[in-house]
Amino acid sequence: MEHILACHDLVKTDFVRGEGSFLYDAGGRRYVDFEAGIWCAGLGHGHPRVNAAMREQIERLVHLSHRYTNALAEEAAIDVLDTLAHRDGKCVFLSSGSEAVEFAVQAARRVTGKPLFLALEGSYLSAYGSSGGMREEEWSLFDWKACASCRRADACGPDCPHLRGVPFDRIGALVFEGGHLRGTVRILPQRLVDALVRGVREAGGLLVANEVTAGLGRTGAWYGFEHYALRPEVVALGKGLGNGYPVSAVALSRDVAGRLEASGLRYAQSHQNDPLGCAVAREVIAVLREEGLVERAREVGGRFMDELRGLAARRDDIREVRGRGLMIAVEFERGEGRPSTHDLQRDLLERGFLVGANAEANVLRFYPPLVIGEEEIASLLENLDEILEVS
Numbered sequence: 001m002e003h004i005l006a007c008h009d010l011v012k013t014d015f016v017r018g019e020g021s022f023l024y025d026a027g028g029r030r031y032v033d034f035e036a037g038i039w040c041a042g043l044g045h046g047h048p049r050v051n052a053a054m055r056e057q058i059e060r061l062v063h064l065s066h067r068y069t070n071a072l073a074e075e076a077a078i079d080v081l082d083t084l085a086h087r088d089g090k091c092v093f094l095s096s097g098s099e100a101v102e103f104a105v106q107a108a109r110r111v112t113g114k115p116l117f118l119a120l121e122g123s124y125l126s127a128y129g130s131s132g133g134m135r136e137e138e139w140s141l142f143d144w145k146a147c148a149s150c151r152r153a154d155a156c157g158p159d160c161p162h163l164r165g166v167p168f169d170r171i172g173a174l175v176f177e178g179g180h181l182r183g184t185v186r187i188l189p190q191r192l193v194d195a196l197v198r199g200v201r202e203a204g205g206l207l208v209a210n211e212v213t214a215g216l217g218r219t220g221a222w223y224g225f226e227h228y229a230l231r232p233e234v235v236a237l238g239k240g241l242g243n244g245y246p247v248s249a250v251a252l253s254r255d256v257a258g259r260l261e262a263s264g265l266r267y268a269q270s271h272q273n274d275p276l277g278c279a280v281a282r283e284v285i286a287v288l289r290e291e292g293l294v295e296r297a298r299e300v301g302g303r304f305m306d307e308l309r310g311l312a313a314r315r316d317d318i319r320e321v322r323g324r325g326l327m328i329a330v331e332f333e334r335g336e337g338r339p340s341t342h343d344l345q346r347d348l349l350e351r352g353f354l355v356g357a358n359a360e361a362n363v364l365r366f367y368p369p370l371v372i373g374e375e376e377i378a379s380l381l382e383n384l385d386e387i388l389e390v391s
Contacts, residue, residue, distance in 0.1 A: 011349070018045025021372045023354065032376045034355045034368040039213050042240035043287055044369040050243050053283035057276050066272040076278035079285045080251055083222050084235060090257035093249050093273045093281065097212030097238025098126035100248035103267070104208045104236040105131050105175060107252065111259045112205055114172030116140050118196065124182045125175060125210055140167060147192045156195035163195055168203040173234070177210040178224015178324075184361045185322050185329035193228045206256065207231075212238035212248070213327075217288055217370050220298025220325025227324060243284050247277030293370040301325040304366070304377050311385055319362075328366040329358075339391040347387045353380050 001013055014026040021044055023031045036042055043050060057072075064070065077091035094100055105117055106129075117130070121141045125131040130138050147155070147162060156163065174196055179187055197207055209215075209232035214224030218240065225232055233256045238248035252260065271277065288294055305323055308330055312318035317338055320331045332339055341364050345357040356365030368376075 020044040020046070021369045021376055029352070031349075031352045031354055032368075032372075032380065034353060034366045034372075034380065036367055036369045037244055038239075039218070039367045040239040040242065041244045042216055042218065042370050043243045043284060043293065044371040045244070047243055047287065049287050050245075050280060050283050053279050054245065054276065057279035060275070062276045063271065063274050066268045066270075069273040070275055072275045072278040072282070073273040076249075076281045077251075079282050080237065080249055083216075083285060084251055085231075086235075086251055086253055088254040089252050090254070091249050091251045092267075093247060093277055094269065095246045095248060095271045095277070096127075097236065097248050098128060098132065099269075100236035100238050100250050101126040101131045101175070101210050101212065102129035103250050104210075104234045105129075105173060107250070107256070107260050107265075108173035108206045108208055108234060110263050110265065111256055112172035114170055114205060116167060116170045116172065118142060118166065118171045118174045118200060118205075120144050120176070120181065120188070122181050122184070122186075123175070123177060123210075124180075125177075131175070140171060142166060142196065144186075144188060144192060147189060148186070150189075156189075156191040160195075163199065166196075166199060168199040168205070171200055171203065171205045173206040173208045174200040175208045175210055176225065176230075176232070177212075178214040178219060178227060179327060180213045180224070182361075183329070183356055183358050183365045183367075184331075184363050185324075185327055185365070187322055187324065190228060193230070197230060206233045208234040208236065210236050212236055213367075216240035216284070217294040217297050218325055218327050218367065220294065220301055222294055224324070241281050241284060242277065243280070245277065245280045247274075247281050249281065288370075291371075297325040297370045300372065300374060300377070301328065303374070304328060307377070307381050311381060311388075315388060317388060323366075326366070326368055326370060326372065329361075330364045330366075332362045332364070334362055339388060343391065344384070344387060347391075348380070348383065351383045351387075353383065355380075 015023045016026050017024040023033050080091050081087050081089050118140050121143045209225045211223050215237050233253045235251045308321040312321050317333050319333045341357040348355050
Protein backbone atom coordinates (compact mmCIF):
# COMPACT_ATOMS: atom_id res chain seq x y z
CA MET A 1 0.00 0.00 0.00
CA GLU A 2 2.68 2.43 -1.11
CA HIS A 3 0.22 5.17 -2.07
CA ILE A 4 -2.21 4.85 0.85
CA LEU A 5 -1.64 7.39 3.61
CA ALA A 6 -0.45 5.65 6.77
CA CYS A 7 -3.09 6.72 9.32
CA HIS A 8 -3.04 3.44 11.27
CA ASP A 9 -1.62 -0.08 11.11
CA LEU A 10 -2.58 -2.19 8.11
CA VAL A 11 -2.79 -5.84 9.13
CA LYS A 12 -4.02 -7.56 5.99
CA THR A 13 -4.53 -6.03 2.56
CA ASP A 14 -5.77 -8.76 0.22
CA PHE A 15 -9.44 -9.29 1.01
CA VAL A 16 -11.37 -9.39 -2.26
CA ARG A 17 -14.87 -10.67 -1.45
CA GLY A 18 -17.39 -10.82 1.38
CA GLU A 19 -20.48 -12.92 1.92
CA GLY A 20 -22.52 -12.98 5.11
CA SER A 21 -20.15 -13.37 8.05
CA PHE A 22 -17.23 -14.38 5.82
CA LEU A 23 -14.41 -12.59 4.03
CA TYR A 24 -12.23 -14.17 1.36
CA ASP A 25 -8.67 -13.18 0.49
CA ALA A 26 -6.97 -13.22 -2.90
CA GLY A 27 -5.80 -16.78 -2.29
CA GLY A 28 -9.35 -17.97 -1.66
CA ARG A 29 -8.93 -18.48 2.08
CA ARG A 30 -12.07 -17.84 4.14
CA TYR A 31 -12.14 -15.82 7.36
CA VAL A 32 -14.98 -15.27 9.84
CA ASP A 33 -15.47 -11.56 10.45
CA PHE A 34 -16.26 -11.01 14.13
CA GLU A 35 -15.96 -7.23 13.62
CA ALA A 36 -18.59 -6.82 10.85
CA GLY A 37 -16.15 -4.65 8.93
CA ILE A 38 -15.77 -1.83 11.40
CA TRP A 39 -19.10 -2.65 13.10
CA CYS A 40 -20.98 -1.58 9.97
CA ALA A 41 -22.06 -4.78 8.19
CA GLY A 42 -24.72 -5.75 10.71
CA LEU A 43 -26.65 -7.74 8.10
CA GLY A 44 -23.48 -9.39 6.87
CA HIS A 45 -21.34 -8.63 3.85
CA GLY A 46 -23.17 -8.40 0.56
CA HIS A 47 -26.68 -8.93 1.90
CA PRO A 48 -28.71 -9.81 -1.24
CA ARG A 49 -31.69 -7.59 -0.45
CA VAL A 50 -29.56 -4.55 0.35
CA ASN A 51 -27.44 -5.12 -2.74
CA ALA A 52 -30.57 -5.47 -4.89
CA ALA A 53 -32.03 -2.24 -3.48
CA MET A 54 -28.74 -0.50 -4.16
CA ARG A 55 -28.53 -1.73 -7.76
CA GLU A 56 -32.13 -0.74 -8.44
CA GLN A 57 -31.63 2.76 -7.06
CA ILE A 58 -28.32 3.22 -8.90
CA GLU A 59 -30.19 2.70 -12.16
CA ARG A 60 -32.72 5.37 -11.18
CA LEU A 61 -30.99 8.18 -9.29
CA VAL A 62 -27.93 8.26 -7.05
CA HIS A 63 -27.51 11.89 -6.03
CA LEU A 64 -29.45 15.13 -5.81
CA SER A 65 -28.61 18.58 -4.53
CA HIS A 66 -29.74 19.14 -0.96
CA ARG A 67 -32.30 21.58 -2.39
CA TYR A 68 -33.85 19.00 -4.73
CA THR A 69 -34.50 15.89 -2.70
CA ASN A 70 -37.21 13.32 -3.50
CA ALA A 71 -39.76 11.10 -1.78
CA LEU A 72 -37.15 8.52 -0.68
CA ALA A 73 -35.86 10.91 1.97
CA GLU A 74 -39.33 11.32 3.48
CA GLU A 75 -39.97 7.56 3.36
CA ALA A 76 -36.60 6.77 4.97
CA ALA A 77 -37.25 9.37 7.69
CA ILE A 78 -40.60 7.76 8.50
CA ASP A 79 -38.92 4.34 8.73
CA VAL A 80 -36.19 5.60 11.05
CA LEU A 81 -38.60 7.52 13.27
CA ASP A 82 -40.87 4.48 13.50
CA THR A 83 -38.03 2.47 15.09
CA LEU A 84 -37.61 5.25 17.66
CA ALA A 85 -41.28 5.86 18.52
CA HIS A 86 -40.66 9.49 17.44
CA ARG A 87 -43.22 9.27 14.66
CA ASP A 88 -43.89 13.00 14.69
CA GLY A 89 -40.19 13.93 14.65
CA LYS A 90 -37.84 14.82 11.81
CA CYS A 91 -34.62 13.44 10.29
CA VAL A 92 -31.68 14.53 8.21
CA PHE A 93 -29.57 11.97 6.32
CA LEU A 94 -25.81 12.48 6.10
CA SER A 95 -22.78 10.35 5.24
CA SER A 96 -20.94 9.23 8.39
CA GLY A 97 -21.50 8.59 12.06
CA SER A 98 -19.01 11.30 12.96
CA GLU A 99 -21.01 13.80 10.94
CA ALA A 100 -24.26 12.68 12.57
CA VAL A 101 -22.91 13.06 16.11
CA GLU A 102 -21.40 16.45 15.37
CA PHE A 103 -24.66 17.66 13.81
CA ALA A 104 -26.56 16.36 16.87
CA VAL A 105 -24.41 18.17 19.42
CA GLN A 106 -24.40 21.41 17.46
CA ALA A 107 -28.18 21.20 17.17
CA ALA A 108 -28.39 20.78 20.96
CA ARG A 109 -26.16 23.80 21.49
CA ARG A 110 -28.22 25.91 19.11
CA VAL A 111 -31.52 24.92 20.74
CA THR A 112 -30.46 25.27 24.39
CA GLY A 113 -27.91 28.07 24.13
CA LYS A 114 -25.79 26.37 26.80
CA PRO A 115 -21.98 26.25 26.43
CA LEU A 116 -21.13 22.71 27.58
CA PHE A 117 -21.83 19.10 26.69
CA LEU A 118 -21.60 16.22 29.14
CA ALA A 119 -20.16 12.81 28.22
CA LEU A 120 -18.74 9.84 30.02
CA GLU A 121 -14.97 9.71 30.38
CA GLY A 122 -13.57 7.33 27.77
CA SER A 123 -16.30 7.96 25.20
CA TYR A 124 -15.39 8.22 21.53
CA LEU A 125 -17.98 10.30 19.71
CA SER A 126 -16.59 11.36 16.36
CA ALA A 127 -13.48 11.91 14.26
CA TYR A 128 -13.70 15.71 14.11
CA GLY A 129 -15.40 18.87 15.29
CA SER A 130 -16.42 19.66 18.84
CA SER A 131 -17.45 16.04 19.46
CA GLY A 132 -14.10 14.82 18.15
CA GLY A 133 -11.87 17.23 20.05
CA MET A 134 -13.85 17.33 23.32
CA ARG A 135 -11.97 20.40 24.48
CA GLU A 136 -12.23 21.37 28.13
CA GLU A 137 -13.99 24.65 27.33
CA GLU A 138 -16.79 22.75 25.55
CA TRP A 139 -17.05 19.41 27.34
CA SER A 140 -17.48 18.15 30.87
CA LEU A 141 -16.30 14.53 31.06
CA PHE A 142 -17.78 12.51 33.91
CA ASP A 143 -15.40 10.02 35.53
CA TRP A 144 -17.72 7.05 36.11
CA LYS A 145 -15.12 4.45 37.17
CA ALA A 146 -15.77 4.74 40.91
CA CYS A 147 -19.52 4.58 40.22
CA ALA A 148 -19.25 1.18 38.51
CA SER A 149 -18.36 -0.52 41.81
CA CYS A 150 -20.23 1.79 44.21
CA ARG A 151 -22.46 -0.06 46.68
CA ARG A 152 -23.84 2.86 48.67
CA ALA A 153 -27.57 2.61 49.26
CA ASP A 154 -27.95 6.36 48.69
CA ALA A 155 -25.64 6.48 45.68
CA CYS A 156 -26.40 8.84 42.80
CA GLY A 157 -28.30 11.21 45.08
CA PRO A 158 -27.72 14.92 45.69
CA ASP A 159 -25.04 14.16 48.30
CA CYS A 160 -22.82 12.22 45.91
CA PRO A 161 -19.54 14.14 45.57
CA HIS A 162 -19.09 12.97 41.97
CA LEU A 163 -22.47 14.33 40.87
CA ARG A 164 -22.03 17.57 42.83
CA GLY A 165 -19.07 18.37 40.60
CA VAL A 166 -21.13 18.29 37.39
CA PRO A 167 -22.04 21.83 36.19
CA PHE A 168 -25.57 20.84 35.14
CA ASP A 169 -26.73 24.45 34.79
CA ARG A 170 -24.22 25.00 31.95
CA ILE A 171 -24.82 21.75 30.06
CA GLY A 172 -26.90 21.75 26.89
CA ALA A 173 -26.90 17.99 26.42
CA LEU A 174 -25.75 14.69 27.83
CA VAL A 175 -24.29 12.74 24.88
CA PHE A 176 -24.81 9.12 25.84
CA GLU A 177 -23.83 5.87 24.15
CA GLY A 178 -25.33 2.62 25.35
CA GLY A 179 -22.29 0.65 26.42
CA HIS A 180 -19.73 0.81 23.60
CA LEU A 181 -17.13 3.19 25.15
CA ARG A 182 -14.32 2.75 22.61
CA GLY A 183 -15.05 -0.94 22.18
CA THR A 184 -14.56 -1.81 25.86
CA VAL A 185 -18.30 -2.53 26.39
CA ARG A 186 -19.02 -0.92 29.75
CA ILE A 187 -22.51 -1.49 31.13
CA LEU A 188 -23.20 1.52 33.31
CA PRO A 189 -25.35 1.35 36.45
CA GLN A 190 -28.98 2.30 35.79
CA ARG A 191 -29.13 4.66 38.75
CA LEU A 192 -26.07 6.57 37.54
CA VAL A 193 -27.55 7.01 34.06
CA ASP A 194 -30.87 8.09 35.58
CA ALA A 195 -29.12 10.64 37.79
CA LEU A 196 -27.15 12.17 34.91
CA VAL A 197 -30.20 12.38 32.65
CA ARG A 198 -32.31 13.86 35.44
CA GLY A 199 -29.66 16.48 36.29
CA VAL A 200 -29.31 17.58 32.67
CA ARG A 201 -33.02 17.72 31.95
CA GLU A 202 -33.94 19.53 35.17
CA ALA A 203 -31.50 22.26 34.14
CA GLY A 204 -33.06 22.57 30.67
CA GLY A 205 -30.66 20.35 28.73
CA LEU A 206 -31.31 17.52 26.27
CA LEU A 207 -30.42 13.86 25.95
CA VAL A 208 -28.51 13.02 22.76
CA ALA A 209 -28.10 9.30 22.10
CA ASN A 210 -25.02 8.29 20.13
CA GLU A 211 -26.26 5.06 18.54
CA VAL A 212 -23.72 4.95 15.73
CA THR A 213 -22.25 1.67 17.03
CA ALA A 214 -24.80 0.34 19.53
CA GLY A 215 -27.89 1.03 17.43
CA LEU A 216 -29.90 -1.04 14.95
CA GLY A 217 -29.91 -4.34 16.78
CA ARG A 218 -26.29 -4.60 17.91
CA THR A 219 -27.19 -4.88 21.62
CA GLY A 220 -30.20 -7.17 21.16
CA ALA A 221 -32.53 -4.16 21.20
CA TRP A 222 -33.15 -1.67 18.44
CA TYR A 223 -31.07 0.88 20.36
CA GLY A 224 -28.64 0.80 23.25
CA PHE A 225 -30.56 3.47 25.15
CA GLU A 226 -33.58 1.15 25.35
CA HIS A 227 -31.77 -0.94 27.97
CA TYR A 228 -32.00 2.13 30.24
CA ALA A 229 -35.64 2.98 29.45
CA LEU A 230 -34.59 6.37 28.07
CA ARG A 231 -36.36 8.65 25.56
CA PRO A 232 -33.68 10.84 23.95
CA GLU A 233 -34.68 14.02 22.15
CA VAL A 234 -31.92 13.55 19.56
CA VAL A 235 -30.46 10.30 18.16
CA ALA A 236 -27.40 9.93 15.92
CA LEU A 237 -27.21 6.84 13.68
CA GLY A 238 -24.50 5.53 11.39
CA LYS A 239 -22.53 2.35 10.67
CA GLY A 240 -25.24 -0.34 10.56
CA LEU A 241 -27.74 1.99 8.89
CA GLY A 242 -25.95 1.45 5.57
CA ASN A 243 -24.62 -2.09 6.11
CA GLY A 244 -21.29 -0.84 4.79
CA TYR A 245 -22.65 1.92 2.53
CA PRO A 246 -21.81 5.40 3.95
CA VAL A 247 -25.12 6.78 5.19
CA SER A 248 -25.98 8.19 8.60
CA ALA A 249 -28.92 10.02 10.14
CA VAL A 250 -29.90 12.37 12.92
CA ALA A 251 -33.42 11.95 14.29
CA LEU A 252 -34.97 14.74 16.36
CA SER A 253 -38.13 14.94 18.42
CA ARG A 254 -40.86 17.18 17.10
CA ASP A 255 -40.18 19.79 19.77
CA VAL A 256 -36.42 19.95 19.15
CA ALA A 257 -36.86 19.92 15.37
CA GLY A 258 -39.32 22.81 15.62
CA ARG A 259 -37.04 24.83 17.86
CA LEU A 260 -34.07 24.16 15.59
CA GLU A 261 -35.93 25.24 12.46
CA ALA A 262 -37.27 28.33 14.22
CA SER A 263 -33.69 29.32 15.13
CA GLY A 264 -32.96 29.99 11.45
CA LEU A 265 -30.81 26.91 10.95
CA ARG A 266 -28.98 26.67 7.61
CA TYR A 267 -27.04 23.47 6.97
CA ALA A 268 -26.01 21.87 3.68
CA GLN A 269 -23.54 19.24 2.57
CA SER A 270 -22.94 17.42 -0.69
CA HIS A 271 -24.71 14.16 0.18
CA GLN A 272 -27.52 15.36 2.40
CA ASN A 273 -30.66 13.23 1.96
CA ASP A 274 -29.18 11.50 -1.12
CA PRO A 275 -31.64 9.04 -2.69
CA LEU A 276 -29.16 6.15 -2.82
CA GLY A 277 -28.31 6.40 0.88
CA CYS A 278 -31.99 6.71 1.79
CA ALA A 279 -32.87 3.63 -0.31
CA VAL A 280 -30.17 1.62 1.47
CA ALA A 281 -31.32 2.78 4.92
CA ARG A 282 -34.93 1.80 4.13
CA GLU A 283 -33.92 -1.69 3.05
CA VAL A 284 -31.66 -2.23 6.07
CA ILE A 285 -34.50 -1.37 8.45
CA ALA A 286 -36.89 -3.62 6.52
CA VAL A 287 -34.45 -6.56 6.68
CA LEU A 288 -33.87 -6.08 10.41
CA ARG A 289 -37.63 -6.25 10.97
CA GLU A 290 -38.55 -9.02 8.56
CA GLU A 291 -35.65 -11.35 9.37
CA GLY A 292 -36.01 -10.83 13.13
CA LEU A 293 -32.36 -9.91 13.49
CA VAL A 294 -32.75 -7.70 16.57
CA GLU A 295 -34.29 -10.60 18.48
CA ARG A 296 -31.72 -12.99 17.02
CA ALA A 297 -28.86 -10.79 18.25
CA ARG A 298 -30.30 -10.95 21.77
CA GLU A 299 -30.69 -14.73 21.74
CA VAL A 300 -27.48 -15.69 19.94
CA GLY A 301 -25.49 -13.10 21.84
CA GLY A 302 -26.80 -14.45 25.14
CA ARG A 303 -25.64 -17.95 24.28
CA PHE A 304 -22.28 -16.62 23.04
CA MET A 305 -21.70 -14.81 26.36
CA ASP A 306 -22.72 -17.89 28.34
CA GLU A 307 -20.09 -19.92 26.49
CA LEU A 308 -17.45 -17.23 27.03
CA ARG A 309 -18.27 -17.13 30.74
CA GLY A 310 -17.95 -20.89 30.85
CA LEU A 311 -14.49 -20.52 29.30
CA ALA A 312 -13.63 -17.81 31.84
CA ALA A 313 -14.69 -20.08 34.71
CA ARG A 314 -12.11 -22.64 33.61
CA ARG A 315 -9.26 -20.17 33.34
CA ASP A 316 -7.56 -17.64 35.61
CA ASP A 317 -6.39 -15.35 32.79
CA ILE A 318 -9.85 -13.99 31.94
CA ARG A 319 -10.96 -11.20 34.25
CA GLU A 320 -14.47 -10.50 32.94
CA VAL A 321 -16.90 -11.19 30.12
CA ARG A 322 -19.42 -8.42 29.52
CA GLY A 323 -21.80 -7.32 26.85
CA ARG A 324 -25.28 -7.06 25.44
CA GLY A 325 -26.55 -8.87 22.40
CA LEU A 326 -23.71 -9.18 19.90
CA MET A 327 -21.62 -6.41 21.45
CA ILE A 328 -19.26 -8.42 23.63
CA ALA A 329 -15.89 -7.83 25.32
CA VAL A 330 -13.56 -10.21 27.12
CA GLU A 331 -11.14 -8.47 29.48
CA PHE A 332 -7.95 -10.35 30.37
CA GLU A 333 -5.84 -10.24 33.50
CA ARG A 334 -2.57 -8.35 33.28
CA GLY A 335 0.86 -9.45 34.37
CA GLU A 336 3.91 -11.43 33.37
CA GLY A 337 3.00 -14.63 31.60
CA ARG A 338 -0.53 -13.42 30.89
CA PRO A 339 -1.82 -13.42 27.30
CA SER A 340 -1.50 -10.22 25.28
CA THR A 341 -4.65 -9.18 23.45
CA HIS A 342 -2.47 -8.11 20.51
CA ASP A 343 -1.03 -11.63 20.32
CA LEU A 344 -4.45 -13.24 20.75
CA GLN A 345 -5.84 -11.10 17.94
CA ARG A 346 -2.91 -12.10 15.69
CA ASP A 347 -3.21 -15.81 16.58
CA LEU A 348 -6.94 -15.81 15.86
CA LEU A 349 -6.34 -14.09 12.51
CA GLU A 350 -3.86 -16.83 11.60
CA ARG A 351 -6.62 -19.34 12.34
CA GLY A 352 -9.16 -17.49 10.18
CA PHE A 353 -10.99 -15.20 12.64
CA LEU A 354 -11.07 -11.40 12.58
CA VAL A 355 -11.67 -10.02 16.08
CA GLY A 356 -11.17 -6.62 17.65
CA ALA A 357 -8.71 -5.72 20.38
CA ASN A 358 -8.19 -2.78 22.71
CA ALA A 359 -4.66 -3.15 24.06
CA GLU A 360 -5.02 -0.31 26.58
CA ALA A 361 -8.07 -1.95 28.18
CA ASN A 362 -6.63 -5.48 27.63
CA VAL A 363 -9.84 -6.46 25.86
CA LEU A 364 -10.79 -8.72 22.96
CA ARG A 365 -13.95 -7.54 21.24
CA PHE A 366 -16.63 -9.46 19.34
CA TYR A 367 -19.12 -7.43 17.23
CA PRO A 368 -20.02 -9.92 14.48
CA PRO A 369 -22.77 -9.49 11.90
CA LEU A 370 -26.18 -10.18 13.39
CA VAL A 371 -26.45 -13.13 10.98
CA ILE A 372 -23.38 -14.88 12.46
CA GLY A 373 -23.83 -18.65 12.56
CA GLU A 374 -23.66 -20.52 15.86
CA GLU A 375 -21.29 -22.99 14.20
CA GLU A 376 -18.85 -20.12 13.59
CA ILE A 377 -19.19 -18.99 17.20
CA ALA A 378 -18.46 -22.52 18.42
CA SER A 379 -15.40 -22.70 16.18
CA LEU A 380 -14.10 -19.36 17.49
CA LEU A 381 -14.56 -20.52 21.10
CA GLU A 382 -12.72 -23.77 20.42
CA ASN A 383 -9.82 -21.96 18.79
CA LEU A 384 -9.62 -19.30 21.51
CA ASP A 385 -9.51 -22.03 24.15
CA GLU A 386 -6.69 -23.79 22.33
CA ILE A 387 -4.70 -20.58 21.93
CA LEU A 388 -5.08 -19.69 25.62
CA GLU A 389 -3.99 -23.18 26.61
CA VAL A 390 -0.59 -22.75 24.99
CA SER A 391 -0.08 -18.99 25.49
